[in-house]
Amino acid sequence: MKKKEIFFIAGLLVLAGVMWLGFRLSGQRSHNTIRITVDGKEFGTYSLDKDQVIHIGDTNVCEIKDGKVTMIEATCPDHYCMKQKAIDEHGGSIICLPNKVVIEGEDTADSSESEDSPKIDAVT
Template identity: 50%
Template sequence: MKKRDFILIGAVLVLAFLCWVVPRAAGIFAGEDASRVRITVGGEEYGTYSLSEDQIIEINDTNVCEIKDGEVNMIQADCPDQLCIHQGPIHIQGETIVCLPNRVVVEITGNDKDEQLDGVVQ
């Protein structure tokens, strides 16, 4: 192998590393503004809860969510596959837990300021 081959391999490795690190760093910074959990059942909003307040939420006698230490986790569900429980806790804005048989979606949202319009283009 020539010197140019090593330079090319090194450049590809650095690029691959940056492609792996940058999205994760962006997710960490996005998670700083996340402060609420929105729960919808069948496409209709069931409730919005604060991530800063530890609580247990029972959803239509089918699912139970727990908010603890700034994370939300599905701790009980009567669906057959239990995928929503095995997914684990979420805490970064945009992350979701979905229980498809019960049509329950748990989503991390940001503050009210994140949901306002940034601008209007005509």
């Protein structure tokens, strides 16, 4: 290999490392609350700091305990929502499709982005 090729490859590796570190640091947000929606309408927002049991209509029951949220009861036939990973300060979501219930971690920290700025939710 020539000297120019070695510098080019080293530069690409350094650039990739810097970009990886930037994405890693920017992705560490604290989700202090959860937001529950039923059929697309907001049911409520709850703090992860307070242990409580939340009855979501007549269909689901979730529990906040030790800063983690789990679905403990559901009337859906498959109970996949009860098997999903708990939501904690790192975020996540629990979805019950038959009952149209969505529980998701919500970032309550002040953000430098405005409400009008576009949010990217997927990359294809």
